[in-house]
Amino acid sequence: MIRFENITKKYPNSNNKAVSDLTLHIKEGEICILVGPSGCGKTTTMKMLNRLIEPTSGNIFIDGKNICGQNSVELRRNIGYVIQNIGLFPHMTIAENIATVPKEKKWDKDKIAKRVDELLELMELDPKIYRDRKPSDLSGGQKQRVGVARALAADPPVMLMDEPFGALDPITRSKLQNEFLHLQEKIKKTIIFVTHDIDEAIKMGDRIVVMKNGKIVQQGTPNDILSSPADEFVENLVGGNRSIKRLNLIKCEDAMHKTLSVKMDSTIKEAKSIMEENGLKTIAITKENDILHGYIKLKDVEGKEGMVGDFEKEMEATVEKRMSLNDALSEMLRIGQRYIYVADKKGHLKGWIGINDILNAVSDND
Numbered sequence: 001m002i003r004f005e006n007i008t009k010k011y012p013n014s015n016n017k018a019v020s021d022l023t024l025h026i027k028e029g030e031i032c033i034l035v036g037p038s039g040c041g042k043t044t045t046m047k048m049l050n051r052l053i054e055p056t057s058g059n060i061f062i063d064g065k066n067i068c069g070q071n072s073v074e075l076r077r078n079i080g081y082v083i084q085n086i087g088l089f090p091h092m093t094i095a096e097n098i099a100t101v102p103k104e105k106k107w108d109k110d111k112i113a114k115r116v117d118e119l120l121e122l123m124e125l126d127p128k129i130y131r132d133r134k135p136s137d138l139s140g141g142q143k144q145r146v147g148v149a150r151a152l153a154a155d156p157p158v159m160l161m162d163e164p165f166g167a168l169d170p171i172t173r174s175k176l177q178n179e180f181l182h183l184q185e186k187i188k189k190t191i192i193f194v195t196h197d198i199d200e201a202i203k204m205g206d207r208i209v210v211m212k213n214g215k216i217v218q219q220g221t222p223n224d225i226l227s228s229p230a231d232e233f234v235e236n237l238v239g240g241n242r243s244i245k246r247l248n249l250i251k252c253e254d255a256m257h258k259t260l261s262v263k264m265d266s267t268i269k270e271a272k273s274i275m276e277e278n279g280l281k282t283i284a285i286t287k288e289n290d291i292l293h294g295y296i297k298l299k300d301v302e303g304k305e306g307m308v309g310d311f312e313k314e315m316e317a318t319v320e321k322r323m324s325l326n327d328a329l330s331e332m333l334r335i336g337q338r339y340i341y342v343a344d345k346k347g348h349l350k351g352w353i354g355i356n357d358i359l360n361a362v363s364d365n366d
């Protein structure tokens with residue numbers, strides 16, 4: 001979808017190349033993160049894509065078309081752009097800010113008004129309340145949401161995001177990151193996202209491009225970067241706890257095993273025979289529709305009779321299938337147990353994860 005071919009940028013007043021012979025291919029619908037220390041050339045690379053900066057040499061193609069031959073104003077209208085801080089025009093209302101590109105594209109008034117409200121709703125800002133406000137009346141997080149809405153206004157296939165959440169406090173930041181990932185599942189834009197924060201890169205990226213001194217030092221999936229950093233520079237950038245960070249990338253549903261369960265109205269005899277046949281020390285108890293309810297331990301029912309409900313223990317913790325293995329590990333440590341049950345959002349039992357699954361997930365001999 002996007003190809004940088006041997007791109008070099010040397011600013012006239014500088015001796016060094018800000019970007020040096022960079023070749024990079026970005027696939028349609030992916031979030032490609034440019035990450036690296038301040039001054040490594042991330043913003044310069046990004047701005048060459050919408051021609052806010054012209055390369056010194058090399059070519060850039062979008063959908064096979066060389067952008068150098070295109071009208072730069074028209075090009076920019078088809079690329080959404082979200083920047084840190086200076087995002088919004090302070091003298092305009094929120095609605096006017098969002099409407100910037102649709103207006104330039106000469107959409108009719110009703111279509112613009114409808115699109116503005118639709119985007120405000122998408123960003124969880126009530127149009128009736130926020131439409132006519134000025135940016136100064138909004139919190140940092142709200143401003144950034146409006147910034148994203150403005151970039152999406154004319155539904156461009158490509159979005160550039162330059163440290164979009166950099167100025168926010170950690171809690172708001174994490175919330176907006178999650179919201180944005182959720183949104184991207186629906187809108188499937190091709191996104192180039194710049195950050196100097198490797199943890200943000202790991203969380204947000206389908207692919208990570210690590211830059212240093214205007215060059216790419218490594219590119220790959222977050223798991224590639226964490227499991228095999230190309231050199232000491234990347235290793236230091238990624239920091240300690242590489243294995244723990246990898247656990248964040250794996251969802252419980254991708255590591256869990258199928259599990260057996262018994263219904264609340266089963267007899268102890270039935271439950272015991274299932275446990276003995278399958279070598280289980282515990283078994284989950286479900287109510288109607290496989291909703292997880294509790295569990296029993298084999299040792300508690302040794303020599304006992306009756307119904308499983310009489311010996312049921314309350315589930316101290318479960319994880320949701322979309323949570324990460326890191327969440328699963330934290331819960332296991334919290335309750336001091338070597339396994340944990342996995343349920344979906346509505347509580348239906350889906351499987352279990354053991355401590356060994358977590359060890360296997362981050363062992364390097366795969």
Ligand SMILES: Nc1ncnc2c1ncn2[C@@H]1O[C@H](COP(=O)(O)OP(=O)(O)O)[C@@H](O)[C@H]1O
Pocket residue numbers: 011012013014018036037038039040041042043044045
């Ligand atoms: N307009 C400019 N004129 C001269 N040098 C610049 C200009 N913009 C950026 N640079 C230099 O180019 C290099 C890369 O900058 P930049 O792309 O902004 O890096 P990053 O976004 O990774 O922090 C830096 O050394 C920076 O000082």
Ligand SMILES: [Mg+2]
Pocket residue numbers: 042043044
């Ligand atoms: Mg920058």
